[in-house]
Amino acid sequence: MIETQQKQLGQLLEDAIERAKINKAVQVLSITEKIDPVDPHVFFEQAKYLEKDRSFWASVPDDFYLVGAGVTFSMHADENYYQSTEKQWKQLLQNAMIHNEYQQAGTGPIAIGAFPFDYTSCQTALWEKFSGSHFTVPTYLLTKNKEDFYLTINLKITDKDEKFRLQEEIEEQKRQLIAPQQIEQVMPIMKDKLESSPEKWMELVKLATEQISQGTPSKIVIARKMEVVFEQQPVIFSVLKELTTNQTLSFVFAIEKDKDCFIGATPERLVRIDKQQLFSTCLAGTAPRGKTKAEDDQIGQRLWKDTKNREEHDYVVRMIKGSLERYCDAIDIPNEPVIYPLKNLQHLYTPVVANLKSGFSIFDVVKDLHPTPALGGLPREASLSFIREHESLDRGWYGAPIGWLDAYSNGEFAVAIRSALITEEKATLFAGCGVVKSSEPEAEYEETMVKFTPMLTALGGL
Structure with a gap:
């Protein structure tokens, strides 16, 4: 099974590199596979070792989780938030190579983020890292839908990329993200x-x-x-664990940008x-x-x-x-x-x-x-x-x-x-x-x- 997945990944990378050469443009590649159970909180914690921004979404009563590690694409708007974001999203998907036999909600390429409360919002230094509307497409996305777990990899492929180097890097990062771990909660003081x-x-x-x-x-x-x-x-990680454990009828979220994090349980x-x-x-x-x-x-x-x-x-x-x-x-x-x-x-x-x-x-x-x-x-x-x-x-x-x-x-x-x-x-x-x-x-x-x-x-x- 693992060998088959590796061959499939190699072929998809090869096809994407070839298409990038033909079109002389960046090629979006999204690959989704079904995986063994992974604790979403642990996945989130392990993602920090990739030294990239993370995202977290949980509809706790539905046992539905989305956890993003890294950022492959970013969509930002300082005006016309909704129209601009929708336009950028459609453009991103237009020529994307999406390999997802499951097509379950929340799998494949997703955009996760927020719009500002009002056009007068995000004007002070407090919100400088979250100005305007901001959505990201995670490089690695864990989707948990009750008993089913999926991993989506979203990549930006260029004609200069090398298949074997990319594949080696992806396999190593996957192992790091989904390996079973016991992580202790450390409550803030x-x-x-x-x-x-x-x-x-x-x-x-x-x-x-x-x-x-x-x-x-x-x-x-x-x-x-x-x-x-x-x-x-x-x-x-500890704050999210506390929220999903105690706010069991809420949506728990976290959007990280550099060292700042917007988090809550609504x-x-x-x-x-x-x-x-x-x-x-x-x-x-x-x-x-x-x-x-x-x-x-x-x-x-x-x-x-x-x-x-x-x-x-x-x-x-x-x-x-x-x-x-x-x-x-x-x-x-x-x-x-x-x-x-x-x-x-x-x-x-x-x-x-x-x-x-x-x-x-x-x-x-x-x-x-x-x-x-x-x-x-x-x-x-x-x-x-x-x-x-x-x-x-x-x-x-x-x-x-x-x-x-x-x-x-x-x-x-x-x-x-x-x-x-x-x-x-x-x-x-x-x-x-x-x-x-x-x-x-x-x-x-x-x-x-x-x-x-x-x-x-x-x-x-x-």
Whole structure:
């Protein structure tokens, strides 16, 4: 079996080099094979020895993982984010040699990355390595879909490449990445925790309620940050392991660039497309978990009946339904939300299922859905105008669409909340809440403290 795979790899490399010579251009080659089980976290940790950037995506409840090692292609845009990225992606695939007999979602060449929250985002030094939209095609990609494991190798072949040298390098790096390893978790040690002026932030919430009382907008999402300092740079492997172990109903992600890493565990799917079937999530309205089942149920029922939270949730449902009507048919949305319990929080949750119409892509849907009222407010432009004028925070990729797409029109994007940007020995955490006319600044502040909890816990701060 191994000998057959090696022969096949050698022949594909030879064919790609020959095509590069004929076309006098770089040739994209993507090869997917089925492999024995590999721990995605270990694969991620071993990837650091390739001295290249890494990426990680997990839909934990679906037992679906994508782990990227290295970067073969990078797609960047500082304006027209969605159109530019889609154009670059189509160009990349146009002449690609894709050898993938499985064609399972998330195998073959994929692009993984994020768009910024807003065109005014990524303007400060904090986000300098994540400016604009940024997507990468990993050199090595591990795909875990329940019991099935796949390894995709994505290469940029030139007419100067030598088959045997390439093959030897690939085989050696594969061995390094998928060899069984026992790696110990090393939790970060936190030295300090700094909040950015809670009083000023609560004044901003009060200003938002006053603006809302005047009639427009009807909801504004206000965000803030918290900085934590460590004794040494956190081991991303350990933070990811902590998140996937404890945030079992979330999407866990990490995008690394040089020594910076944007990481999080978000419960909020923006959109998933699988064989033209579309799934989205309305998630708005938040409460803490109880210490006992009785207390937990009581808090959940209070959340479900709470006028402010139900109003906030209904905004999201109406907006998502309205946005999808252009791109989808057979839209199915339940009439009332249910309680969605996470480890530290519980939310109001309404699922959305629809069929994506022919001629539309995941880029179209993400562009129209983002930002939902859960992250921006309502109406969209009025709330974003308030945020741009008054919120001192540069959101960057916080609250933005983050996810992946493959060559077969499958993909998934989540909303990058419950997240942190790790820069060497410091992490900047982000949290926000939806402000409506009846909002109380102190209660909204406490809600953000609860929302910091998942990342603070994973970073050793709780």
